[in-house]
Amino acid sequence: MSGYSFYERAFRAFNQYPSLSKLLVVFTVSGGGVAAYSGAQPSGGAVCADSSSVRGICEKKKKVVVLGTGWAGVSFLKTLNNPSYDVHVVSPHNYFAFTPLLPSVTCGNVEARSIVEPIRSITKKKNVDVQFREAVCFKIDAGNKKVYCRSSQDTNLGGKEEFGIDYDYLIVAMGAKSNTFNTPGVEENAHFLKGVEDALKIRQSVIDCFERASLPSVSEEEKKRILHFVVVGGGPTGVEFAAELHDFVIEDLSNLYPAVKDNAKITLLEAGDHILNMFDKRITTFAEEKFQRDGINVKTGSMVIKVADKEISTKVRGSGQVENLPYGMVVWSAGIGPRPEVVDFMKQIGQTNRRALATDEWLRVEGCDDIYALGDCATINQRRVMEDIALIFSKADKNKSGTLNIKDFQEVVDDICERYPQVELYLKKKQMKNIVDLLKDSKDQSVEVDIETFKSALSEVDSQMKNLPATAQVAAQQGAYLANCFNRMEECEKYPEGPLRFRTVGRHRFRPFSYKHLGQFAPLGGEQAAAQLPGDWVSIGHSTQWLWYSVYASKLVSWRTRVLVVSDWGRRFIFGRDSSRI
Secondary structure (H helix, E strand, C coil): CCHHHHHHHHHHHHHHCHHHHHCEEEEECCCCCEEEEECCCCCCCECCCCCCHHHHCCCECEEEEEECCCHHHHHHHHHCCCCCEEEEEEECCCEEECHHHHHHHHCCCCCHHHHEEEHHHHHCCCCCEEEEEEEEEEEEECCCCEEEEEEEEECCCCCEEEEEEECCEEEECCCCEECCCCCCCHHHHCEECCCHHHHHHHHHHHHHHHHHHCCCCCCHHHHHHHCEEEEECCCHHHHHHHHHHHHHHHHHHHHHCCCCHHHCEEEEEECCCCCCCCCCHHHHHHHHHHHHHHCCEEEECEEEEEECCCEEEEEECCCCCEEEEECCEEEECCCEECCHHHHHHHHHCCCCCCCCEEECCCCEECCCCCEEECHHHEEECCCCHHHCHHHHHHHHCCCCCCEEEHHHHHCCHHHHHHHCHHHHHHHHHCCCCCHHHHCCCCCCCCCEEEHHHHHHHHCCHHHHCCCCCCCHHHHHHHHHHHHHHHHCCHHHCCCCCCCCCCCCCCCCCCCCCCCCCCCEEEEEECCEEEEEECCCEEEEEHHHHHHHHHHHHHHCCCHHHHHHHHHHHHHHHHHCCCCCCC
16 A cells, blocks of 8 residues: 555545544654644634645535524435535524424423424534524525524623624525414414414413413403414314314313313314315315314304404405404414515515525525525425427437327436426326326327427426425425435536436436425324325324324434323323413
């Protein structure tokens, strides 16, 4: 082995195993002298001080800044394993919260600490340099490739420290905020259910309502108002919270507050025709019937127009009749909207009048080469088939005859389905086994079609394009996808994207993001749940609730949180829910 090869291997060893950085390596050189090398690395993210040393092995690390520690951001951090990046994470929360269990926290089914995991605990075992800053990003400067942040901690002078971070790649995973639709009084009088702090406030408010109603000076009419709980929004969050609250009142609080238990009432308001309208109709019907049996008042077609401090006003769709409902607590779960920082960034890059950041199929923000957006703050701007129809046809028509036979077309089938997911959705809707069925029912390989027939066959495909739902499942898959792109970015040139075979010469380097729906649950209370799983499989009942327990336990981010959540469930079965105000 030559001395130079030995140097090279030594450098590689220090780069691959950062734990050796504190050691001093001493070895003999061919001339009889002694050389020493310290593995300590500079804080700026460079692997070594001299970027030209040892055949360019030591190069400055690319700095990746991740904004947010929700599902998308944490999924990216957990999947990223390429040590050639210097990762900086900025978030107002130093933990990851398992948000699907937030409704359980509101009613004492699960403790708040059981569903959170510190970010530093998640990243400490990674073979990647990760630095965390508990701060709020208030400005993104795409032109200078810098983000400006404000610390969550007060300084000695009483203010909050502001600082900037340069980046080579920026990943925006800041999530979204609750959308009030500019309804008067919502911000001031309603509770939201987006984070752990929200869940804890709701839990305290529920107990406060029962305690106030138990005071001897409160009239019967006032007791009814105080114990009227209104939930706005018939989506999964609103329905699950209403179900959890009903079980909490019936199974626990009614025994602790027997004098006022008959005054408790739950109303679920939904502007649409049905609750859970994103689920199968069988689930929607079962949920509405079950809530009716349980005494939960479901009002569909009711649009909230104002929320006062003691009264909520709704307008009945169709008749326009206005109804005023006295209440003790309102929980608002009627949708999401972009955060102010994201709105400012969208204006900066010319994406005005949008509900979220528009990205391409590789999750890169349109108009920004080095910025990616994931999760609830972004939406994929899927390319339409008809935009590329002539190019697709010309690439498939190798002999330039102006017509395609089935054999020619089959050679680009995989690329078309991969590049345009709406094609596969359309085939499923039409119950077609193969995209070739769009052209001809005949199996004759000699049948040929011209470009007009080709256009006619694909003309309805783009109608199947749909925005991905703002769910934890989508965000987690996007984070894992982008991390895998970054893991392989060095071997596949600069950007995690590439052209398809029928668009330019050569295969694509990375496939576009493709969401795989794994199913969704809707807990309905009374140890019953509904599930809609792939393959149009619908399951409803007690057995589905146990499936919900097992799936959610397996999806928790660590073994610590799994043990804590399962123990909380066991405690609730034995001792009931905790009704203390703390």
